[in-house]
Amino acid sequence: MDSLFERALAGDKRSIARLVSEVERRESSSRDLMRQIYPYTGKAHTIGITGSPGAGKSTLSSRLITLLRSQGHRVGVIAVDPSSPFTGGAILGDRLRMQEHSLDPGVFIRSMGSRGNLGGLSGATREAALILDACGYDTIIIETVGVGQSEIDVIRISDTVCLVLVPGMGDDVQIMKAGIMEIADVFVVNKSDRDGAEKVVADVRIMLDIIPARPWRPPVSLTSAEHDSGIEEFLKNIELHRDYLSRTEDGRARKLIQIEAEVEDSLRRDIASRVSSAWDAERADGICDRIEKRETDPYTVASDILGRILK
Numbered sequence: 001m002d003s004l005f006e007r008a009l010a011g012d013k014r015s016i017a018r019l020v021s022e023v024e025r026r027e028s029s030s031r032d033l034m035r036q037i038y039p040y041t042g043k044a045h046t047i048g049i050t051g052s053p054g055a056g057k058s059t060l061s062s063r064l065i066t067l068l069r070s071q072g073h074r075v076g077v078i079a080v081d082p083s084s085p086f087t088g089g090a091i092l093g094d095r096l097r098m099q100e101h102s103l104d105p106g107v108f109i110r111s112m113g114s115r116g117n118l119g120g121l122s123g124a125t126r127e128a129a130l131i132l133d134a135c136g137y138d139t140i141i142i143e144t145v146g147v148g149q150s151e152i153d154v155i156r157i158s159d160t161v162c163l164v165l166v167p168g169m170g171d172d173v174q175i176m177k178a179g180i181m182e183i184a185d186v187f188v189v190n191k192s193d194r195d196g197a198e199k200v201v202a203d204v205r206i207m208l209d210i211i212p213a214r215p216w217r218p219p220v221s222l223t224s225a226e227h228d229s230g231i232e233e234f235l236k237n238i239e240l241h242r243d244y245l246s247r248t249e250d251g252r253a254r255k256l257i258q259i260e261a262e263v264e265d266s267l268r269r270d271i272a273s274r275v276s277s278a279w280d281a282e283r284a285d286g287i288c289d290r291i292e293k294r295e296t297d298p299y300t301v302a303s304d305i306l307g308r309i310l311k
């Protein structure tokens with residue numbers, strides 16, 4: 001075991017940060033690291049917090065951290081934000097909102113851009129969460145902007161998915177967005193200090209009555225992260241879901257979804273990197289000129305490359 005890993009396991013934040021940077025770079029060397037780490041994982045409860053930008057995910061996370069810390073938990077936070085490579089602003093916002101926890105040795109916070117990360121959240125975020133799990137953070141919060149594919153991905157890396165809604169944002173649309181109802185384990189209507197929050201709660205409950213009932217009925221929390229209200233009940237709902245998972249087949253099914261995703265992502269990543277290096281070599285060799293002259297064709301070239309990769 002290398003000493004960096006040893007120091008990280010002992011809780012040294014700088015070493016943990018270096019490990020996370022290593023998986024974030026997505027180099028093939030990180031695979032060996034993950035192999036070493038994996039046996040130490042599987043203990044943490046992972047909470048995914050998703051919802052539109054500005055819904056209050058970071059503010060809520062910060063409140064949750066305070067509460068979890070008061071109960072003696074060690075908390076890891078990974079904030080994923082697709083907008084970060086362009087503006088940097090959102091990440092700065094997340095940092096500021098969670099700043100008060102940055103000196104707490106029992107809290108580890110990391111922002112990650114999701115740029116270029118095939119499969120959105122998967123990959124680097126999962127591996128970062130596994131690192132935090134191995135390093136003794138028993139509760140891990142993954143904050144992700146709910147756009148496009150990422151909210152669907154969040155189920156592949158979280159035990160409990162929390163969907164944050166707010167009044168005045170075209171709520172029906174927020175709720176109806178494909179797949180959202182199905183993946184949320186806990187609903188949170190934040191900004192209860194604003195008009196219309198109760199209406200959103202009622203709308204969510206109506207929606208839950210309409211969709212086919214499942215053994216776990218997602219509870220709906222009403223919070224004002226800004227005014228620190230409703231956070232205890234929100235956390236209680238998360239804990240109810242965690243307990244539900246621990247005593248039912250649904251819990252095992254969720255774990256299997258995550259494991260399948262781990263293998264599949266790793267496989268895809270491996271194949272993708274081999275394809276691109278084989279293709280780069282072929283291209284540098286002038287294969288496109290040969291195709292243009294009709295000496296060969298794209299289909300033969302592709303299957304030749306694949307044949308060589310799989311050999």
Ligand SMILES: Nc1nc2c(ncn2[C@@H]2O[C@H](COP(=O)(O)OP(=O)(O)O)[C@@H](O)[C@H]2O)c(=O)[nH]1
Pocket residue numbers: 051052053054055056057058059060093094097190191192193194223224225226227
């Ligand atoms: N009025 C009100 N504003 C809030 C509440 N929670 C968060 N905010 C504000 O909403 C803005 C976005 O919050 P942030 O946590 O960064 O949202 P995120 O993009 O989902 O992470 C910030 O200006 C917060 O201060 C709340 O409960 N009520």
Ligand SMILES: [Mg+2]
Pocket residue numbers: 057058059093094143
């Ligand atoms: Mg945020």
